[in-house]
Amino acid sequence: MxxxxxxxxxxxxxxxxxxxxxxxxxxxxxxxxxxxxxxxxxxxxxEGVMRRFGVSVNQRKIGITANALVVWKVPQNRVEEVGKTMSSYREITHCYERQTIPGKWKYNLFTVIHEYDHESGKQFAKKLSKAVGLKEYMVLFSVKQLKRTSVATLKP
Amino acid sequence: MTASKLDEIDKKLLQLTQDEFPLTKRPWATLGDKLEITEEEVILRLKKLHRKGIIRKIGPILDARKLDLSTSTLIAMKVPEEKMEHVVDIINEYKSVSHNYLREHAYNLWFTITTSSKEELRRTIEEIKRRTRIPENDVLDLPTSRRFKINVRFQFK
Structure with a gap:
């Protein structure tokens, strides 16, 4: 650049x-x-500096109000495969592998899903669980959005 | 918040503006051709969607990693109800905190921090812990080890 x-x-x-x-x-x-x-x-x-060019919408304003962080316990040798499978779903906007904390936090794969309501969110998580054959997961719905800004901003 | 009603043309227009934005001198005319409406109508509709707060902006969506912002973590905290407002005020002050959500879990506050160095990230976390006085045991620091996907796009249906 x-x-x-x-x-x-x-x-x-x-x-x-x-x-x-x-x-x-x-x-x-x-x-x-x-x-x-x-x-x-x-x-x-x-070059990948820009992920895309286009519109950013406020999904809450069009009724997509259920935002959930779904965390998964994935065996180390399956992270690559499961991460890729999950990333192929349009409903999943973010998919990251994160470090665990022994004795405190065991979930290593983090996905963010957006749905029109909680019920659809839960159903979608269930569908994913079946698709990848993993049962240890939690759905953490957001109760309130306290801050949301763009990470990638440029100084003049 | 009640959801705004979008008509069929609005939905198609948003979908195209999100997924296939034409990088041409007159992008609204190109979009209008695809939807069989005039350039003027495209502009009017987009302005209205912007006014209603449905459109945040139309522009470049950058990749933080390519802008020297390569270190990030997700922090989860157990915050007692009575301290919540105070703690949120402190955390939201930080420019490096981009997202902060209250979630249904014993760890009820979840936020992301993105910086250009590990050192800066570590310092920010320590400072937040010190200022909010949330005990070490009630904090999870979950750094990213691999990013599989980030693609915030929706189906307008």
């Missing part, structure tokens, strides 16, 4: 404007052409 890439991303940090040519604004701010802005965005996606 060079200085211009950073400037482009910074200019779009709070989203693009809903003007007919939204990238014209970004081009003006960064002193390059619109075509170059677009080319650079495509490159940043292919």
């Amino acid at each position: 060079d200085k211009i890439d950073k400037a482009i991303l910074h200019a779009m940090q709070d989203g693009i404007l809903m003007l007919k040519e939204p990238f014209a604004e970004v081009a003006k701010k960064t002193g390059i052409s619109q075509d170059e802005v677009i080319d650079r965005l495509k490159r940043l996606i292919s």
Whole structure:
């Protein structure tokens, strides 16, 4: 990433404007052409700096209110396989392996699921449990979202 | 919170804007062509969805790991009811804390910390523990060892 890439991303940090040519604004701010802005965005996606370009929605506002952290106890030799299987489900937005704490915390695979209601969340966890053949898991529904911001922000 | 009603065009528009955003000079016109509506209508609909708070933003979604923010952990705490507000206020002050949720479990508070170094992460955790006075035994520090997936996208149905 060079200085211009950073400037482009910074200019779009709070989203693009809903003007007919939204990238014209970004081009003006960064002193390059619109075509170059677009080319650079495509490159940043292919390099993985950007996971995607598009809309971020507040899912709670459209009724997807059940957010659950589902934690799994997965045998070490199955983590890779189970992690990949779980990641293939669209309902799972996050899937991480985490360290355990002997005597205190035994769950090593963490998934976040989003559903329209608690019942669907529980059913989905059950379905996953069957699919991977693992019975030791817990569904931790969120009671309240206390903070949610973007981790990946850029300084000017 | 009551869910906003979306019509069929809104749903298709959100789906495309999420999954197949056209990186062209006139993206709204491209989207309009796909949905057989005008560029103006695309803009009007998106503005309305933004006003209603359904759309947070349309833009780049970056990968923290590629921005020198590669160290992260999940912390769980057992926080007594009467201390909750105070503890949450302290934790939410930190810019490195991106997500914080109250969950149904004995460990009732769950938050993530992301920093650019292990040292900074360790310091932040120690400081939070000291300031909130939650005993060591009531805290779980669960660092990420492998990331399989992060892809926050939805089906608009």
